[in-house]
Amino acid sequence: MARLLGIRIKNFRSLKDVAIGQVKYGSGEALPSLICFIGPNGSGKSTLLDAFGFIADCLKDGVEPACDAPHRGGIDRLRSQGSEEPIEFEIFFDSDDEGRPIVYNLQIGSDEKGIPVVVKESLRQRRKGEAGGKPYYFLSLKNGAGKVWAGQHVGGRDSKLASRVKLDDRSRLGIGTLGNLSDHPRITMLRRYIEEWYLSYFVPDAARERPPAGAQRWLDRRGGNVGNVLQYFQRQDPENFEAILKRVTASIPGIKKITVTTSDDKRLLLKFDERGYKDPFFQQSMSDGTLKMLAYSVLLADPAPRPFIGIEEPENGLYVQLIEVLAAQFVQQTRRKKAPTQILVTTHSPYFVDALKPDQVWLIRKGTDGFARAKRVADLPNVAEMVKQGIPLGSLWYSEHFGRETEADE
Numbered sequence: 001m002a003r004l005l006g007i008r009i010k011n012f013r014s015l016k017d018v019a020i021g022q023v024k025y026g027s028g029e030a031l032p033s034l035i036c037f038i039g040p041n042g043s044g045k046s047t048l049l050d051a052f053g054f055i056a057d058c059l060k061d062g063v064e065p066a067c068d069a070p071h072r073g074g075i076d077r078l079r080s081q082g083s084e085e086p087i088e089f090e091i092f093f094d095s096d097d098e099g100r101p102i103v104y105n106l107q108i109g110s111d112e113k114g115i116p117v118v119v120k121e122s123l124r125q126r127r128k129g130e131a132g133g134k135p136y137y138f139l140s141l142k143n144g145a146g147k148v149w150a151g152q153h154v155g156g157r158d159s160k161l162a163s164r165v166k167l168d169d170r171s172r173l174g175i176g177t178l179g180n181l182s183d184h185p186r187i188t189m190l191r192r193y194i195e196e197w198y199l200s201y202f203v204p205d206a207a208r209e210r211p212p213a214g215a216q217r218w219l220d221r222r223g224g225n226v227g228n229v230l231q232y233f234q235r236q237d238p239e240n241f242e243a244i245l246k247r248v249t250a251s252i253p254g255i256k257k258i259t260v261t262t263s264d265d266k267r268l269l270l271k272f273d274e275r276g277y278k279d280p281f282f283q284q285s286m287s288d289g290t291l292k293m294l295a296y297s298v299l300l301a302d303p304a305p306r307p308f309i310g311i312e313e314p315e316n317g318l319y320v321q322l323i324e325v326l327a328a329q330f331v332q333q334t335r336r337k338k339a340p341t342q343i344l345v346t347t348h349s350p351y352f353v354d355a356l357k358p359d360q361v362w363l364i365r366k367g368t369d370g371f372a373r374a375k376r377v378a379d380l381p382n383v384a385e386m387v388k389q390g391i392p393l394g395s396l397w398y399s400e401h402f403g404r405e406t407e408a409d410e
Protein backbone atom coordinates (compact mmCIF):
# COMPACT_ATOMS: atom_id res chain seq x y z
CA MET A 1 0.00 0.00 0.00
CA ALA A 2 1.12 3.51 -0.77
CA ARG A 3 2.08 6.06 1.85
CA LEU A 4 2.26 9.84 1.80
CA LEU A 5 5.81 11.20 1.89
CA GLY A 6 5.12 14.87 1.29
CA ILE A 7 2.95 17.44 -0.46
CA ARG A 8 3.36 20.87 -2.01
CA ILE A 9 0.18 22.92 -2.35
CA LYS A 10 -0.09 26.05 -4.47
CA ASN A 11 -2.88 28.59 -4.91
CA PHE A 12 -5.36 26.77 -2.68
CA ARG A 13 -6.96 29.47 -0.52
CA SER A 14 -4.38 30.78 1.98
CA LEU A 15 -1.92 28.07 0.87
CA LYS A 16 -0.25 30.08 -1.87
CA ASP A 17 2.82 27.89 -1.70
CA VAL A 18 3.16 25.52 1.24
CA ALA A 19 5.15 22.29 1.43
CA ILE A 20 5.38 19.65 4.12
CA GLY A 21 7.54 16.51 4.15
CA GLN A 22 9.52 15.26 1.16
CA VAL A 23 8.78 17.33 -1.93
CA LYS A 24 11.99 16.78 -3.90
CA TYR A 25 13.24 13.66 -5.60
CA GLY A 26 16.13 12.17 -3.67
CA SER A 27 16.15 14.63 -0.77
CA GLY A 28 14.01 15.91 2.09
CA GLU A 29 12.57 14.20 5.12
CA ALA A 30 9.43 12.13 4.59
CA LEU A 31 6.30 12.85 6.60
CA PRO A 32 5.95 10.84 9.82
CA SER A 33 2.98 8.58 10.54
CA LEU A 34 1.31 11.13 12.76
CA ILE A 35 1.14 14.68 11.43
CA CYS A 36 -0.31 17.46 13.55
CA PHE A 37 -1.03 21.09 12.59
CA ILE A 38 -1.23 23.79 15.21
CA GLY A 39 -1.46 27.56 14.87
CA PRO A 40 -3.65 30.63 15.36
CA ASN A 41 -7.25 30.90 14.15
CA GLY A 42 -7.48 31.53 10.44
CA SER A 43 -3.88 30.45 9.76
CA GLY A 44 -4.76 27.65 7.31
CA LYS A 45 -4.95 24.40 9.29
CA SER A 46 -8.43 23.41 8.15
CA THR A 47 -7.48 24.44 4.64
CA LEU A 48 -4.50 22.07 4.74
CA LEU A 49 -6.71 19.22 5.84
CA ASP A 50 -9.36 20.10 3.29
CA ALA A 51 -6.74 20.02 0.53
CA PHE A 52 -6.73 16.24 1.01
CA GLY A 53 -10.54 16.15 1.11
CA PHE A 54 -10.57 18.21 -2.08
CA ILE A 55 -8.20 15.84 -3.93
CA ALA A 56 -10.28 12.84 -2.80
CA ASP A 57 -13.50 14.58 -3.92
CA CYS A 58 -11.97 15.49 -7.29
CA LEU A 59 -11.23 11.80 -7.81
CA LYS A 60 -14.61 10.59 -6.58
CA ASP A 61 -17.00 13.19 -8.00
CA GLY A 62 -15.02 15.23 -10.55
CA VAL A 63 -13.40 18.63 -10.26
CA GLU A 64 -16.50 20.81 -10.64
CA PRO A 65 -18.59 19.19 -7.86
CA ALA A 66 -15.49 19.14 -5.62
CA CYS A 67 -15.01 22.91 -6.07
CA ASP A 68 -18.72 23.58 -5.59
CA ALA A 69 -19.06 21.64 -2.30
CA PRO A 70 -20.91 23.99 0.11
CA HIS A 71 -17.91 24.63 2.35
CA ARG A 72 -15.68 25.44 -0.65
CA GLY A 73 -17.93 27.80 -2.63
CA GLY A 74 -16.53 27.40 -6.15
CA ILE A 75 -13.15 27.70 -7.82
CA ASP A 76 -12.98 31.49 -7.62
CA ARG A 77 -13.19 31.36 -3.83
CA LEU A 78 -10.77 28.44 -3.68
CA ARG A 79 -7.96 30.00 -5.67
CA SER A 80 -5.61 32.13 -3.58
CA GLN A 81 -6.75 35.72 -3.73
CA GLY A 82 -4.87 37.72 -6.36
CA SER A 83 -3.62 34.60 -8.16
CA GLU A 84 -4.55 33.64 -11.72
CA GLU A 85 -2.52 30.44 -11.61
CA PRO A 86 -4.12 27.00 -11.35
CA ILE A 87 -4.58 25.30 -8.00
CA GLU A 88 -1.71 22.82 -7.87
CA PHE A 89 -0.87 19.77 -5.80
CA GLU A 90 2.37 17.85 -6.05
CA ILE A 91 2.20 14.72 -3.95
CA PHE A 92 5.06 12.33 -3.19
CA PHE A 93 4.00 8.75 -2.51
CA ASP A 94 5.99 5.80 -1.35
CA SER A 95 5.13 2.83 -3.52
CA ASP A 96 6.81 0.06 -1.49
CA ASP A 97 9.81 0.43 -3.76
CA GLU A 98 12.80 1.89 -1.94
CA GLY A 99 14.18 5.06 -3.53
CA ARG A 100 11.50 5.23 -6.20
CA PRO A 101 8.68 7.40 -4.89
CA ILE A 102 5.87 8.29 -7.27
CA VAL A 103 5.19 11.98 -7.85
CA TYR A 104 1.64 12.96 -8.71
CA ASN A 105 1.08 16.46 -10.05
CA LEU A 106 -2.46 17.80 -10.43
CA GLN A 107 -3.36 21.27 -11.66
CA ILE A 108 -6.89 22.61 -11.65
CA GLY A 109 -7.94 25.80 -13.41
CA SER A 110 -11.01 27.05 -15.24
CA ASP A 111 -11.96 26.76 -18.92
CA GLU A 112 -13.06 29.63 -21.17
CA LYS A 113 -16.53 29.56 -19.55
CA GLY A 114 -15.08 29.67 -16.04
CA ILE A 115 -15.91 26.02 -15.32
CA PRO A 116 -13.29 24.18 -13.25
CA VAL A 117 -11.28 21.62 -15.24
CA VAL A 118 -8.09 19.60 -14.94
CA VAL A 119 -5.43 21.62 -16.73
CA LYS A 120 -2.48 19.31 -16.21
CA GLU A 121 -1.95 15.93 -14.62
CA SER A 122 1.19 13.84 -14.48
CA LEU A 123 2.89 10.94 -12.75
CA ARG A 124 6.63 10.44 -12.51
CA GLN A 125 8.89 7.75 -11.10
CA ARG A 126 12.56 6.94 -11.20
CA ARG A 127 13.38 3.91 -13.34
CA LYS A 128 13.79 0.50 -11.72
CA GLY A 129 17.38 -0.16 -10.66
CA GLU A 130 18.48 3.48 -10.90
CA ALA A 131 19.57 4.69 -7.51
CA GLY A 132 19.94 8.29 -8.66
CA GLY A 133 18.79 10.36 -11.57
CA LYS A 134 15.59 12.07 -12.42
CA PRO A 135 12.16 10.52 -12.43
CA TYR A 136 10.47 9.80 -15.76
CA TYR A 137 6.90 10.55 -16.71
CA PHE A 138 4.56 7.61 -16.99
CA LEU A 139 1.49 9.79 -17.32
CA SER A 140 1.49 13.22 -18.89
CA LEU A 141 -1.80 14.95 -19.70
CA LYS A 142 -2.43 18.52 -20.74
CA ASN A 143 -6.03 19.67 -21.11
CA GLY A 144 -7.16 16.05 -21.02
CA ALA A 145 -4.86 14.74 -23.76
CA GLY A 146 -1.39 13.25 -23.69
CA LYS A 147 0.56 10.06 -23.12
CA VAL A 148 0.56 7.15 -20.74
CA TRP A 149 3.12 4.39 -20.29
CA ALA A 150 1.70 0.99 -19.28
CA GLY A 151 3.18 -1.53 -16.84
CA GLN A 152 5.27 -1.21 -13.71
CA HIS A 153 8.54 0.14 -14.99
CA VAL A 154 8.63 2.07 -18.23
CA GLY A 155 8.25 5.75 -18.79
CA GLY A 156 10.04 8.78 -20.08
CA ARG A 157 11.95 8.87 -23.29
CA ASP A 158 10.65 5.55 -24.61
CA SER A 159 8.01 7.33 -26.66
CA LYS A 160 7.43 4.22 -28.73
CA LEU A 161 6.13 2.48 -25.62
CA ALA A 162 3.66 5.25 -24.81
CA SER A 163 -0.01 5.25 -25.77
CA ARG A 164 -1.82 8.42 -26.71
CA VAL A 165 -4.92 9.12 -24.66
CA LYS A 166 -7.67 11.71 -24.79
CA LEU A 167 -10.14 12.01 -21.95
CA ASP A 168 -13.74 12.75 -22.77
CA ASP A 169 -14.54 14.68 -19.62
CA ARG A 170 -12.08 17.32 -18.42
CA SER A 171 -13.73 17.41 -15.02
CA ARG A 172 -12.55 13.86 -14.34
CA LEU A 173 -9.08 12.95 -13.14
CA GLY A 174 -6.99 10.82 -15.50
CA ILE A 175 -5.93 8.60 -12.60
CA GLY A 176 -9.61 7.75 -12.08
CA THR A 177 -10.15 6.70 -15.68
CA LEU A 178 -6.78 5.05 -16.37
CA GLY A 179 -6.61 3.59 -12.87
CA ASN A 180 -9.50 1.33 -13.80
CA LEU A 181 -7.44 -0.38 -16.50
CA SER A 182 -5.38 -3.40 -15.54
CA ASP A 183 -2.55 -2.28 -17.91
CA HIS A 184 -1.70 0.49 -15.46
CA PRO A 185 -0.98 -1.14 -12.08
CA ARG A 186 0.83 1.90 -10.69
CA ILE A 187 -2.07 4.19 -11.49
CA THR A 188 -4.55 1.65 -10.13
CA MET A 189 -2.60 1.48 -6.87
CA LEU A 190 -2.66 5.26 -6.53
CA ARG A 191 -6.36 5.53 -7.36
CA ARG A 192 -7.22 2.86 -4.77
CA TYR A 193 -5.01 4.51 -2.17
CA ILE A 194 -6.67 7.93 -2.56
CA GLU A 195 -10.12 6.32 -2.60
CA GLU A 196 -9.33 4.79 0.78
CA TRP A 197 -8.44 8.09 2.47
CA TYR A 198 -10.79 8.91 5.30
CA LEU A 199 -11.41 12.58 6.01
CA SER A 200 -13.57 13.03 9.06
CA TYR A 201 -16.19 15.77 9.15
CA PHE A 202 -17.77 14.27 12.30
CA VAL A 203 -21.13 15.75 13.31
CA PRO A 204 -22.56 14.40 16.60
CA ASP A 205 -26.13 15.01 15.39
CA ALA A 206 -25.52 12.76 12.39
CA ALA A 207 -24.56 9.96 14.80
CA ARG A 208 -27.82 10.56 16.71
CA GLU A 209 -30.00 9.73 13.72
CA ARG A 210 -31.71 6.36 13.41
CA PRO A 211 -30.49 5.06 10.05
CA PRO A 212 -32.09 2.01 8.42
CA ALA A 213 -30.62 -1.17 9.92
CA GLY A 214 -27.99 -2.97 7.86
CA ALA A 215 -24.32 -3.72 8.23
CA GLN A 216 -21.89 -1.30 6.55
CA ARG A 217 -18.16 -1.80 6.34
CA TRP A 218 -16.93 1.81 6.38
CA LEU A 219 -17.71 4.85 8.48
CA ASP A 220 -19.01 7.78 6.42
CA ARG A 221 -17.45 11.24 6.76
CA ARG A 222 -20.09 12.64 9.13
CA GLY A 223 -20.24 9.54 11.30
CA GLY A 224 -23.97 9.06 10.62
CA ASN A 225 -23.59 5.32 10.05
CA VAL A 226 -21.52 4.53 13.15
CA GLY A 227 -24.24 2.07 14.29
CA ASN A 228 -24.24 0.31 10.92
CA VAL A 229 -20.49 -0.16 11.09
CA LEU A 230 -20.82 -1.54 14.61
CA GLN A 231 -23.48 -3.88 13.29
CA TYR A 232 -20.99 -5.05 10.65
CA PHE A 233 -18.41 -5.86 13.33
CA GLN A 234 -21.00 -7.47 15.59
CA ARG A 235 -21.98 -9.86 12.79
CA GLN A 236 -18.71 -10.38 10.93
CA ASP A 237 -15.98 -9.83 13.45
CA PRO A 238 -17.23 -10.29 17.07
CA GLU A 239 -13.70 -10.14 18.48
CA ASN A 240 -13.07 -6.66 17.12
CA PHE A 241 -16.59 -5.64 18.05
CA GLU A 242 -15.71 -6.36 21.68
CA ALA A 243 -12.40 -4.49 21.30
CA ILE A 244 -14.20 -1.38 19.99
CA LEU A 245 -16.72 -1.41 22.82
CA LYS A 246 -13.98 -1.94 25.39
CA ARG A 247 -12.23 1.21 24.17
CA VAL A 248 -15.39 3.26 24.62
CA THR A 249 -16.43 1.84 27.97
CA ALA A 250 -12.88 2.35 29.27
CA SER A 251 -12.90 6.01 28.16
CA ILE A 252 -16.36 7.18 29.18
CA PRO A 253 -17.12 6.73 32.89
CA GLY A 254 -20.41 5.07 33.69
CA ILE A 255 -21.01 3.30 30.40
CA LYS A 256 -21.25 -0.39 31.14
CA LYS A 257 -22.33 -1.88 27.85
CA ILE A 258 -23.25 -0.96 24.30
CA THR A 259 -25.47 -3.16 22.10
CA VAL A 260 -26.67 -2.82 18.55
CA THR A 261 -30.30 -3.75 17.95
CA THR A 262 -32.99 -3.18 15.35
CA SER A 263 -36.30 -1.49 16.12
CA ASP A 264 -39.68 -2.80 14.92
CA ASP A 265 -39.57 -0.34 12.00
CA LYS A 266 -36.15 -1.73 11.00
CA ARG A 267 -34.17 1.25 12.23
CA LEU A 268 -30.83 0.82 13.86
CA LEU A 269 -30.66 1.40 17.59
CA LEU A 270 -27.54 1.79 19.68
CA LYS A 271 -28.37 0.84 23.26
CA PHE A 272 -26.16 2.25 26.03
CA ASP A 273 -26.43 0.67 29.49
CA GLU A 274 -25.25 3.14 32.10
CA ARG A 275 -24.33 2.61 35.72
CA GLY A 276 -27.11 3.60 38.14
CA TYR A 277 -29.93 3.48 35.58
CA LYS A 278 -32.44 0.68 35.17
CA ASP A 279 -33.37 1.48 31.56
CA PRO A 280 -30.88 1.89 28.74
CA PHE A 281 -30.37 5.07 26.71
CA PHE A 282 -30.36 5.20 22.92
CA GLN A 283 -28.10 7.19 20.61
CA GLN A 284 -30.47 10.21 20.53
CA SER A 285 -29.81 10.80 24.25
CA MET A 286 -26.04 10.31 24.24
CA SER A 287 -23.56 13.16 24.68
CA ASP A 288 -21.44 14.62 21.85
CA GLY A 289 -18.20 13.36 23.42
CA THR A 290 -19.52 9.82 23.88
CA LEU A 291 -20.58 9.57 20.25
CA LYS A 292 -17.28 11.03 19.13
CA MET A 293 -15.26 8.52 21.15
CA LEU A 294 -17.44 5.78 19.68
CA ALA A 295 -16.72 6.97 16.12
CA TYR A 296 -12.95 7.23 16.77
CA SER A 297 -12.93 3.79 18.39
CA VAL A 298 -14.62 2.33 15.31
CA LEU A 299 -11.95 3.96 13.15
CA LEU A 300 -8.96 3.00 15.27
CA ALA A 301 -9.93 -0.54 16.25
CA ASP A 302 -10.59 -1.52 12.63
CA PRO A 303 -8.40 -4.53 11.80
CA ALA A 304 -7.92 -3.24 8.24
CA PRO A 305 -7.94 0.51 8.84
CA ARG A 306 -7.86 3.25 6.22
CA PRO A 307 -4.26 3.98 5.17
CA PHE A 308 -4.74 7.72 5.70
CA ILE A 309 -7.07 9.44 8.18
CA GLY A 310 -7.59 13.20 8.57
CA ILE A 311 -9.35 14.56 11.66
CA GLU A 312 -10.10 18.18 12.56
CA GLU A 313 -9.65 19.17 16.21
CA PRO A 314 -10.33 15.70 17.68
CA GLU A 315 -10.23 17.21 21.18
CA ASN A 316 -13.44 19.21 20.68
CA GLY A 317 -16.02 18.14 23.22
CA LEU A 318 -13.73 15.72 25.04
CA TYR A 319 -12.92 15.90 28.73
CA VAL A 320 -9.37 17.22 29.29
CA GLN A 321 -8.05 14.00 30.75
CA LEU A 322 -9.32 12.07 27.75
CA ILE A 323 -7.48 14.25 25.23
CA GLU A 324 -4.02 12.91 26.02
CA VAL A 325 -5.42 9.36 26.12
CA LEU A 326 -6.85 9.85 22.65
CA ALA A 327 -3.58 11.33 21.34
CA ALA A 328 -1.74 8.30 22.74
CA GLN A 329 -4.24 6.02 20.98
CA PHE A 330 -3.52 7.83 17.71
CA VAL A 331 0.22 7.42 18.22
CA GLN A 332 -0.25 3.74 18.99
CA GLN A 333 -2.36 3.27 15.88
CA THR A 334 0.31 4.76 13.62
CA ARG A 335 2.93 2.43 15.14
CA ARG A 336 1.02 -0.78 14.44
CA LYS A 337 3.19 -3.26 12.59
CA LYS A 338 0.25 -4.73 10.76
CA ALA A 339 -1.72 -2.23 8.67
CA PRO A 340 -0.39 1.01 10.13
CA THR A 341 -2.29 4.20 9.39
CA GLN A 342 -1.03 7.68 8.68
CA ILE A 343 -3.04 10.19 10.70
CA LEU A 344 -3.28 13.91 10.05
CA VAL A 345 -4.87 16.12 12.70
CA THR A 346 -5.36 19.78 13.52
CA THR A 347 -5.54 20.79 17.16
CA HIS A 348 -5.75 23.72 19.56
CA SER A 349 -5.00 21.53 22.56
CA PRO A 350 -1.61 21.57 24.34
CA TYR A 351 -2.72 18.33 26.07
CA PHE A 352 -2.96 16.65 22.68
CA VAL A 353 0.45 18.00 21.65
CA ASP A 354 1.96 16.76 24.94
CA ALA A 355 1.70 13.21 23.56
CA LEU A 356 3.63 14.11 20.39
CA LYS A 357 7.24 14.60 19.30
CA PRO A 358 8.66 17.76 17.67
CA ASP A 359 8.99 16.04 14.28
CA GLN A 360 5.25 15.29 14.26
CA VAL A 361 4.03 18.86 14.68
CA TRP A 362 3.86 21.72 12.17
CA LEU A 363 3.18 25.30 13.16
CA ILE A 364 0.99 27.10 10.62
CA ARG A 365 1.08 30.88 10.68
CA LYS A 366 0.21 33.70 8.34
CA GLY A 367 3.04 35.75 6.87
CA THR A 368 2.80 39.53 6.43
CA ASP A 369 1.42 38.90 2.92
CA GLY A 370 -1.54 37.06 4.48
CA PHE A 371 -0.56 33.66 3.12
CA ALA A 372 0.23 30.61 5.23
CA ARG A 373 3.69 29.37 6.21
CA ALA A 374 4.32 25.90 7.63
CA LYS A 375 7.23 25.25 9.96
CA ARG A 376 8.09 21.96 11.57
CA VAL A 377 8.39 22.37 15.33
CA ALA A 378 11.53 20.17 15.35
CA ASP A 379 13.23 22.89 13.26
CA LEU A 380 12.49 25.69 15.73
CA PRO A 381 15.49 26.70 17.84
CA ASN A 382 15.93 24.87 21.18
CA VAL A 383 12.64 22.97 21.04
CA ALA A 384 14.06 19.48 20.42
CA GLU A 385 16.65 20.13 23.16
CA MET A 386 14.05 21.13 25.73
CA VAL A 387 11.90 18.10 24.89
CA LYS A 388 14.97 15.91 25.44
CA GLN A 389 15.26 17.45 28.90
CA GLY A 390 11.76 16.15 29.62
CA ILE A 391 9.55 19.21 29.07
CA PRO A 392 6.32 18.11 27.36
CA LEU A 393 5.83 19.61 23.90
CA GLY A 394 2.40 21.10 24.62
CA SER A 395 3.75 23.00 27.64
CA LEU A 396 6.52 24.47 25.48
CA TRP A 397 3.94 25.63 22.98
CA TYR A 398 1.69 27.09 25.68
CA SER A 399 4.60 29.00 27.23
CA GLU A 400 5.41 30.57 23.83
CA HIS A 401 8.62 28.67 23.12
CA PHE A 402 7.39 28.27 19.54
CA GLY A 403 7.61 32.04 19.07
CA ARG A 404 4.94 34.64 18.49
CA GLU A 405 2.68 35.07 15.50
CA THR A 406 4.59 38.04 14.09
CA GLU A 407 7.63 35.83 13.49
CA ALA A 408 6.01 33.80 10.73
CA ASP A 409 8.12 35.33 7.95
CA GLU A 410 11.43 34.36 9.50
Ligand SMILES: Nc1ncnc2c1ncn2[C@@H]1O[C@H](COP(=O)(O)OP(=O)(O)OP(=O)(O)O)[C@@H](O)[C@H]1O
Pocket: 012, 013, 014, 015, 039, 040, 041, 042, 043, 044, 045, 046, 047, 048, 076, 077, 078, 079, 080, 081
Ligand atom coordinates in the same frame (compact mmCIF):
# COMPACT_ATOMS: atom_id res chain seq x y z
N1 LIG B 1 -9.10 32.38 -1.54
C1 LIG B 1 -8.37 32.68 -0.47
N2 LIG B 1 -7.16 33.25 -0.63
C2 LIG B 1 -6.40 33.57 0.42
N3 LIG B 1 -6.74 33.34 1.69
C3 LIG B 1 -7.94 32.76 1.91
C4 LIG B 1 -8.80 32.39 0.84
N4 LIG B 1 -9.92 31.84 1.37
C5 LIG B 1 -9.75 31.87 2.70
N5 LIG B 1 -8.57 32.43 3.04
C6 LIG B 1 -8.01 32.64 4.40
O1 LIG B 1 -8.01 31.41 5.08
C7 LIG B 1 -8.55 31.60 6.38
C8 LIG B 1 -9.26 30.35 6.86
O2 LIG B 1 -8.29 29.40 7.13
P1 LIG B 1 -8.60 28.07 7.95
O3 LIG B 1 -10.05 27.87 8.08
O4 LIG B 1 -7.79 27.02 7.31
O5 LIG B 1 -7.99 28.46 9.36
P2 LIG B 1 -7.66 27.51 10.61
O6 LIG B 1 -6.20 27.53 10.82
O7 LIG B 1 -8.33 26.22 10.46
O8 LIG B 1 -8.35 28.37 11.78
P3 LIG B 1 -9.18 27.88 13.06
O9 LIG B 1 -8.14 27.57 14.10
O10 LIG B 1 -9.97 29.08 13.42
O11 LIG B 1 -10.01 26.72 12.69
C9 LIG B 1 -9.51 32.75 6.24
O12 LIG B 1 -9.65 33.41 7.48
C10 LIG B 1 -8.84 33.62 5.22
O13 LIG B 1 -7.93 34.50 5.86
Ligand SMILES: [Mg+2]
Pocket: 045, 046, 047, 346
Ligand atom coordinates in the same frame (compact mmCIF):
# COMPACT_ATOMS: atom_id res chain seq x y z
MG1 LIG C 1 -9.89 25.33 11.39
